[in-house]
Amino acid sequence: MSENARATAEGVDAASEDRTCYCPLGGVMDLLSRNYAIQVICVVGTLRPVRYGEIEATFGEVSSSTLSTRLNELTEAGMLARERYAEIPPRVEYDLTTDGEELCELLLPLLRWVEDRGPSEQ
Amino acid sequence: MSENARATAEGVDAASEDRTCYCPLGGVMDLLSRNYAIQVICVVGTLRPVRYGEIEATFGEVSSSTLSTRLNELTEAGMLARERYAEIPPRVEYDLTTDGEELCELLLPLLRWVEDRGPSEQ
DNA sequence: CAGAATCCATTCGGATACTG
DNA sequence: CAGTATCCGAATGGATTCTG
Numbered sequence: 473m474s475e476n477a478r479a480t481a482e483g484v485d486a487a488s489e490d491r492t493c494y495c496p497l498g499g500v501m502d503l504l505s506r507n508y509a510i511q512v513i514c515v516v517g518t519l520r521p522v523r524y525g526e527i528e529a530t531f532g533e534v535s536s537s538t539l540s541t542r543l544n545e546l547t548e549a550g551m552l553a554r555e556r557y558a559e560i561p562p563r564v565e566y567d568l569t570t571d572g573e574e575l576c577e578l579l580l581p582l583l584r585w586v587e588d589r590g591p592s593e594q
Numbered sequence: 595m596s597e598n599a600r601a602t603a604e605g606v607d608a609a610s611e612d613r614t615c616y617c618p619l620g621g622v623m624d625l626l627s628r629n630y631a632i633q634v635i636c637v638v639g640t641l642r643p644v645r646y647g648e649i650e651a652t653f654g655e656v657s658s659s660t661l662s663t664r665l666n667e668l669t670e671a672g673m674l675a676r677e678r679y680a681e682i683p684p685r686v687e688y689d690l691t692t693d694g695e696e697l698c699e700l701l702l703p704l705l706r707w708v709e710d711r712g713p714s715e716q
Numbered sequence: 717c718a719g720a721a722t723c724c725a726t727t728c729g730g731a732t733a734c735t736g
Numbered sequence: 737c738a739g740t741a742t743c744c745g746a747a748t749g750g751a752t753t754c755t756g
Contacts (some may be wrong), residue, residue, distance in 0.1 A: 500708050505627040507729065524738050535730045540739055561737045562736080571711070578707055582700045586622050589693070629749065646718050657750045662719055683717045684756080 500575075503545050508534055510579050512542050513568070516552060517576035521565040551575055622697075625667050630656055634664050635690070636705050638674060639698035643687040673697055 503509055508531060515530050516522055528539055543566065546552045551572035557563040568576055626632055630653060637652050638644055650661055665688065668674045673694035679685040690698055 500711070501632070501705075505629070505632075507627070510623070510627075528738090533730095535732095536739070537731080537741085538729050541729085543739095556738095559737095562739090564738060574707060575704075578700075578704045582697075582704070583623075585696065585700055589622070650718090657752095658719070659721085659751080660749050663749080665719090678718095684719090686718060 500549055500551075503549055503551075506542060506545070507538060509542055509546065510583065512539070512546060513551060513572065513576050513579055514583050516566050517568050517573070517580065521555070521567040524564050524566070527566065546572075622671060622673075625671055625673075628664060628667070629660060631664050631668065632701050632705065634661070634668060635673060635694065635698050635701050638688050639690050639695070639702065643677070643689040646686050646688070649688065668694075 504513075511531065512527065515527055519526060519530075524539075524543070527543075528534070528536065531539065543552065543554075547554050547566075550569055553567050553569050553572075555565045555567065557565070626635075633653065634649065637649055641648060641652075646661075646665070649665075650656065650658065653661065665674065665676075669676050669688075672691055675689050675691050675694075677687045677689065679687070
């Protein structure tokens with residue numbers, strides 16, 4: 473979107489036409505609204521590269537199925553890269569892709585801001 | 595665009611030391627993961643002050659119940675302020691609170707980034 | 717106009733159990 | 737260790753209807 477897309481009182485009637493529409497969120501926005509998705513990005517970005525177990529430990533309460541699903545979704549969306557090492561015991565490392573890095577840079581400030589205000593009194 | 599998009603790998607690496615736990619997402623994170631929540635913040639931030647009908651028009655497809663719910667949640671969370679005018683026909687204007695402004699500043703770059711990469715990716 | 721209330725299909729995610 | 741598969745209750749959000 474461009475800076476000149478400024479909204480004025482007159483822009484009201486053109487609301488349904490010209491104006492930037494944030495509605496059709498891409499698949500990424502959709503993914504980010506899933507449980508722990510944003511946190512996963514940030515955890516990987518903070519501990520990269522990081523193993524599955526570490527991520528799981530970071531969120532003590534998440535179920536493996538949920539975390540696994542989130543990891544797969546973000547990997548398929550091109551935000552995470554999964555490196556599998558043929559060792560015994562198996563080792564898998566997650567890291568951010570270039571896109572993931574960009575996203576993480578945008579997400580970390582958000583998370584920090586949320587933390588700073590603490591558990592708000594609603 | 596802004597220059598602060600230059601955190602680079604250094605910022606990420608530096609954070610590798612601390613083990614901040616992002617798990618306990620505050621109520622705000624929870625709200626943001628709801629449908630259209632992030633977009634609502636950004637739409638209000640862009641068109642402020644904005645009437646209910648305008649917001650609804652911006653998202654052509656959202657149902658009034660969903661939008662209304664989101665608006666209430668964000669208002670109660672202190673991100674939005676609702677001003678009701680005793681006129682006929684009734685007029686209600688939504689605006690960002692101070693907190694909402696801060697949040698919007700963090701969210702807009704995210705939305706722009708998502709838009710820029712488009713839905714064509716993968 | 718700006719919603720609130722209700723109903724309900726769909727989705728989401730936790731628990732559990734099981735593999736390579 | 738690093739997941740996947742399955743089951744199922746909980747939460748979500750759309751459609752519809754109604755109101756000040």
